[in-house]
Structures are given as C-alpha cells and as structure tokens.
Amino acid sequence: MTMMDVRGVKVWPGMLDAAAQDALVVALREVVRRAPLVTPVTPRGQEMSVRMTAAGRLGWISDRRGYRYAPQHPSGVDWPPIPDAVLDLWRALVGGARDPDCCLVNWYGPGARMGLHQDRDEGDFSWPVLSISLGDAALFRIGGTERPAPTSSVWLHSGDVVLMGGAARLCFHGIDRVRHGSSRLLPQGGRINLTCRVVAEVTS
Ligand code: MD6
Ligand code: FE
Numbered sequence: 001m002t003m004m005d006v007r008g009v010k011v012w013p014g015m016l017d018a019a020a021q022d023a024l025v026v027a028l029r030e031v032v033r034r035a036p037l038v039t040p041v042t043p044r045g046q047e048m049s050v051r052m053t054a055a056g057r058l059g060w061i062s063d064r065r066g067y068r069y070a071p072q073h074p075s076g077v078d079w080p081p082i083p084d085a086v087l088d089l090w091r092a093l094v095g096g097a098r099d100p101d102c103c104l105v106n107w108y109g110p111g112a113r114m115g116l117h118q119d120r121d122e123g124d125f126s127w128p129v130l131s132i133s134l135g136d137a138a139l140f141r142i143g144g145t146e147r148p149a150p151t152s153s154v155w156l157h158s159g160d161v162v163l164m165g166g167a168a169r170l171c172f173h174g175i176d177r178v179r180h181g182s183s184r185l186l187p188q189g190g191r192i193n194l195t196c197r198v199v200a201e202v203t204s
Contacts, residue, residue, distance in 0.1 A: 006152050007142045008168030016159035020085065021134055021185055027083035028105065028134075028192065031055050034080040035073040037107050043067070049112040055082045055103040058199050060121065067121050069102060069199050082196070090130055090196050093163055098127065100196035108138065108178045108191040116143065116151075116174040119164075123200030128165025134158050136191040137179045143172040158183045 004011040016024065037051035040062040054060060058069040059079045072078055082103040090100055106114070119129055133156040140162070143151040153176065156162065164171065181189040 004154070006154050007144065007171060008166065009142050009171065009173070010163040010165075011154060011156075012161045012163075013157065014159050015089075015161040016132065016134075018159075021159050024083065024085050024132070024134060025185065025192075027085060028194075031080045031083070031105060035059070035077060036075070037105070038074055048114075049108075050114055051107045051109070051112075053079075053105045055080050055086075055105065056196075057101045059102055060104050060197075069121060086132065086194060086196060089132065089161065093161070094128060094130060094165075098198055100127075100130070101199040102197045104195045104197070106193040106195070108136070108175070108193070110180045110189075112175075112191075113177055114175040116141065116147070116172045118145075118170050118172055119195070119197065120170060121199075122197050124198055125169045127198035128163050128169060130196040131162040131164070132194040133160045133162070134192040134194070135183045135186045136189055137182045138191055138193075139176040139178075141174050141176055142168075145170050145172070147172055158185050 001012055032053055035053045037053050039051050040048045043066050056079055061070050086103055087099055135158055137155050137157050139153055140156045141151050141153045143149045178191045
C-alpha cells in the first residue's frame with residue numbers, strides 16, 4: 001500500500017477497494033436513515049454548503065449557538081453506532097487502545113465545498129483524525145498550523161484514506177472543489193467524507 005506524505009498528513013490512495021466502498025455506502029444509508037443529513041448553520045447565520053450527520057457517542061454540530069459536540073442529533077435521537085468497517089480501519093491505522101467518539105459524515109452535492117479550517121473542538125489533540133473519502137473526487141488543500149502558510153493540494157478519490165496526526169493534527173485544511181459526477185459509487189453523484197475523532201468531553 002503506497003502512502004503519500006503531504007505536509008505531515010498521510011494519504012493512502014485507494015485503501016478501500018470497490019467492494020469495501022459499496023459495503024460502506026450500505027452501512028451509511030442506515031446511519032442517515034436514523035440520523036438524517038442536516039444543513040448546518042454557522043454561528044454567524046450562514047448555511048454551510050455541505051450536509052452533515054454523525055455516528056458514535058457524540059456528533060459535531062453547528063448552529064447559531066456555536067460549534068460543539070453533542071450527544072444527540074438535532075432531532076433528539078441518539079447518533080447511530082459507527083459502522084464496524086470504519087472502526088476496523090481506525091483500529092488498523094491508529095490502534096486499538098481507544099475507539100473514536102465521533103464519526104462525522106459530510107455530504108457534498110454540486111457546488112459544495114469546505115473552507116480552510118482546523119479541527120479543534122475535540123479538546124484532545126493527542127489522537128489523530130482519520131478521514132475516508134467516498135464518491136466524487138475532491139481537491140483537498142493542506143496548509144500549516146498557522147493560517148498564513150504555504151499550502152499543498154491533492155485530489156482525493158473514492159476509497160482514499162487520510163490520517164491527520166502528530167504535528168499535522170492542527171493543520172489548516174479544506175475542500176476547494178468537488179468534481180461532481182466523477183465517480184459512479186453513488187447513483188446520483190456526490191461525495192461523502194467520514195472523519196473519525198476522539199473527543200475529550202462534550203464542549204457545551
Ligand atoms: C473533507 N475533511 O475531506 C473534509 N478534517 O471533506 C476534513 O475536514 C478533515 O479530511 C480532519 C482530518 C481529515 C480531514
Ligand atoms: Fe476538518
């Protein structure tokens with residue numbers, strides 16, 4: 001398995017084969033059935049272009065009150081369990097000492113993107129964030145831990161896995177654009193990104 005190092009972020013192209021991707025989509029259909037995708041609103045009242053849900057003990061949410069990890073979906077239901085295939089990948093790449101608390105599910109339709117950000121609501125940065133990409137290809141930008149720093153970009157394809165840990169755990173990153181319809185994994189097109197995180201405590 002070849003691994004690329006992009007500014008300290010590890011990228012494994014094609015780590016999940018077609019059968020594993022299909023099986024994961026089946027598991028995620030159950031996640032979104034129980035915890036439907038929502039359009040998050042930023043604290044400033046701006047709708048995000050991605051739609052989100054989560055699995056695990058906690059889910060990350062954003063609304064007028066701020067960004068935080070919450071024990072329930074906005075509808076009031078508990079988040080569904082993290083799919084076993086995701087936990088298996090976490091245990092293989094990160095280790096078995098601790099499972100993730102949250103598997104955030106981001107869905108990108110036509111025109112969706114994600115601005116440069118750090119993942120820092122977890123309160124514990126000693127654990128990496130593990131990311132799995134499914135569906136349409138996306139241009140992933142990776143910078144440094146300070147915002148004004150040079151960046152590098154890499155196309156993420158369906159089945160690619162990214163690990164952001166160590167000195168790169170708090171690097172800025174984002175999705176500049178998605179090539180809608182570039183993958184046939186999802187019948188209607190679109191991109192799914194899963195990110196698994198260890199969360200120190202509920203932040204609200
Ligand atoms: C995405 N990914 O790929 C957005 N965060 O759609 C992230 O924001 C991300 O890939 C933390 C660690 C890895 C990631
Ligand atoms: Fe992120």
